[in-house]
Amino acid sequence: MTHAREMFASSPAPIPGVDxxxxxxxxxxxxxxxxxxxACANACLGEPRLPDLVRCIRLNTLCADLCDTxxxxxxxxxxxxxxxxxxxxxxxxxxxxxxxxxxxxxxxHCRVCAAACGECEQACERVLSALxxx
Amino acid sequence: MTHAREMFASSPAPIPGVDxxxxxxxxxxxxxxxxxxxACANACLGEPRLPDLVRCIRLNTLCADLCDTxxxxxxxxxxxxxxxxxxxxxxxxxxxxxxxxxxxxxxxHCRVCAAACGECEQACERVLSALxxx
Amino acid sequence: MTHAREMFASSPAPIPGVDxxxxxxxxxxxxxxxxxxxACANACLGEPRLPDLVRCIRLNTLCADLCDTxxxxxxxxxxxxxxxxxxxxxxxxxxxxxxxxxxxxxxxHCRVCAAACGECEQACERVLSALxxx
Amino acid sequence: MTHAREMFASSPAPIPGVDxxxxxxxxxxxxxxxxxxxACANACLGEPRLPDLVRCIRLNTLCADLCDTxxxxxxxxxxxxxxxxxxxxxxxxxxxxxxxxxxxxxxxHCRVCAAACGECEQACERVLSALxxx
Numbered sequence: 008m009t010h011a012r013e014m015f016a017s018s019p020a021p022i023p024g025v026d027x028x029x030x031x032x033x034x035x036x037x038x039x040x041x042x043x044x045x046a047c048a049n050a051c052l053g054e055p056r057l058p059d060l061v062r063c064i065r066l067n068t069l070c071a072d073l074c075d076t077x078x079x080x081x082x083x084x085x086x087x088x089x090x091x092x093x094x095x096x097x098x099x100x101x102x103x104x105x106x107x108x109x110x111x112x113x114x115x116h117c118r119v120c121a122a123a124c125g126e127c128e129q130a131c132e133r134v135l136s137a138l139x140x141x
Numbered sequence: 142m143t144h145a146r147e148m149f150a151s152s153p154a155p156i157p158g159v160d161x162x163x164x165x166x167x168x169x170x171x172x173x174x175x176x177x178x179x180a181c182a183n184a185c186l187g188e189p190r191l192p193d194l195v196r197c198i199r200l201n202t203l204c205a206d207l208c209d210t211x212x213x214x215x216x217x218x219x220x221x222x223x224x225x226x227x228x229x230x231x232x233x234x235x236x237x238x239x240x241x242x243x244x245x246x247x248x249x250h251c252r253v254c255a256a257a258c259g260e261c262e263q264a265c266e267r268v269l270s271a272l273x274x275x
Numbered sequence: 276m277t278h279a280r281e282m283f284a285s286s287p288a289p290i291p292g293v294d295x296x297x298x299x300x301x302x303x304x305x306x307x308x309x310x311x312x313x314a315c316a317n318a319c320l321g322e323p324r325l326p327d328l329v330r331c332i333r334l335n336t337l338c339a340d341l342c343d344t345x346x347x348x349x350x351x352x353x354x355x356x357x358x359x360x361x362x363x364x365x366x367x368x369x370x371x372x373x374x375x376x377x378x379x380x381x382x383x384h385c386r387v388c389a390a391a392c393g394e395c396e397q398a399c400e401r402v403l404s405a406l407x408x409x
Numbered sequence: 410m411t412h413a414r415e416m417f418a419s420s421p422a423p424i425p426g427v428d429x430x431x432x433x434x435x436x437x438x439x440x441x442x443x444x445x446x447x448a449c450a451n452a453c454l455g456e457p458r459l460p461d462l463v464r465c466i467r468l469n470t471l472c473a474d475l476c477d478t479x480x481x482x483x484x485x486x487x488x489x490x491x492x493x494x495x496x497x498x499x500x501x502x503x504x505x506x507x508x509x510x511x512x513x514x515x516x517x518h519c520r521v522c523a524a525a526c527g528e529c530e531q532a533c534e535r536v537l538s539a540l541x542x543x
Contacts, residue, residue: 068485069491073495079474080471080475083467085471088501089505093475096494099490099491103488
């Protein structure tokens with residue numbers, strides 16, 4: 008359904024020493040999280056108890072921007088030090104956003120968003136573990 | 142594997158009158174195309190016949206940016222006129238990028254990228270057909 | 276203070292036949308509008324009468340994304356037809372966002388944001404008028 | 410010419426304890442760097458000695474994406490720990506991109522781009538110094 012694995016398999020490894028299937032899956036998880044967080048912010052804006060959701064909307068928006076950038080960056084060749092810095096920022100925002108969404112899991116969109124953030128966080132952690140020491 | 146369909150199903154319809162599963166699949170196709178074009182530009186930069194690929198890299202980059210924005214925009218509630226304008230721009234850039242990549246299908250990354258652009262173009266066309274007349 | 280005019284002056288014209296200083300100023304207006312809309316959405320989320328500002332936040336966010344993409348696209352060489360499509364979408368979202376912000380000009384952030392949207396809209400209109408007919 | 414200082418002055422401080430004029434100037438420096446790097450990558454693609462510029466184009470593109478995200482993120486209220494992570498990544502990519510562009514200052518676009526990257530790096534460093542300890 009998506010072309011990420013084929014693309015990574017047909018290209019030189021973006022980050023030398025890191026498995027290309029892992030990078031492909033992480034790029035997908037990052038774009039999936041960006042889409043989910045964008046939609047969650049939009050759904051929160053339509054909720055009757057909107058004032059309780061301000062922090063959720065803020066974190067959704069930050070998480071969407073940072074995951075999008077992460078998905079783009081790991082689709083390109085770059086040095087491990089830079090990959091590490093962006094992946095660490097991405098892990099942090101995914102964790103903050105997942106924690107906030109988990110406080111609102113009576114709303115389906117927050118429940119799904121917490122799951123997407125958790126999967127993106129784990130994928131980024133796996134790449135971080137695989138990065139060569141600089 | 143992705144959460145787009147669940148998210149769209151749990152939210153008010155971003156564009157009234159348009160099927161939410163279609164919107165979810167189009168958001169996915171747009172982010173998939175953004176990832177693929179980003180990776181194709183990166184792969185082209187590593188090819189020995191780089192000077193032949195300048196137009197491809199330019200179109201990959203434009204297509205990646207516009208598909209990313211399209212994926213974000215259709216994940217939010219908005220008016221049909223604005224959706225129409227961005228989807229039309231997205232269809233155009235996908236067509237131009239697919240045509241250019243098809244001239245280089247002896248390279249696997251361009252072959253895959255042409256496919257991803259074609260799928261995104263078709264998904265956007267389906268949403269355009271479904272938009273209510275303003 | 277910014278480097279846009281110097282950059283455009285030192286590069287081949289991104290859109291043949293269009294004055295590079297005009298393109299530089301439009302790229303700046305687009306990024307300025309993206310920043311202003313991002314900050315306006317953030318400020319709206321902190322207002323006591325938040326439920327009245329939902330449409331403003333939605334339009335701020337759409338406008339920020341589209342202006343950002345417009346600023347990037349006109350910084351690159353491309354065909355006039357594609358430039359036309361994205362500039363038309365940008366004009367539309369700037370107009371919608373300015374109209375909404377003008378309903379809330381008792382809040383300084385909405386007053387400033389309406390001005391930034393209006394300037395970006397006018398800059399995009401000037402480039403549209405200068406585009407060669409395809 | 411831009412509205413960033415007015416916007417930051419009319420909004421609650423995005424990062425408590427950090428001067429809003431400094432944040433406004435840093436957001437501007439980040440968007441200026443994003444624009445400059447985007448234009449530099451585009452100009453490099455038109456140079457006769459293109460194969461010598463591959464690393465420059467890659468770093469321009471990474472720097473454009475990360476600066477754009479940084480400009481957006483510091484326009485919003487967020488926690489200092491997250492601001493620190495993204496600013497550190499931004500400082501790193503600006504330094505790498507400036508170093509590479511400085512190797513090509515016989516081309517005006519690389520000379521201007523090195524300057525824009527250096528100014529963005531310094532602005533981000535100033536915000537990092539001003540961040541409250543978490």
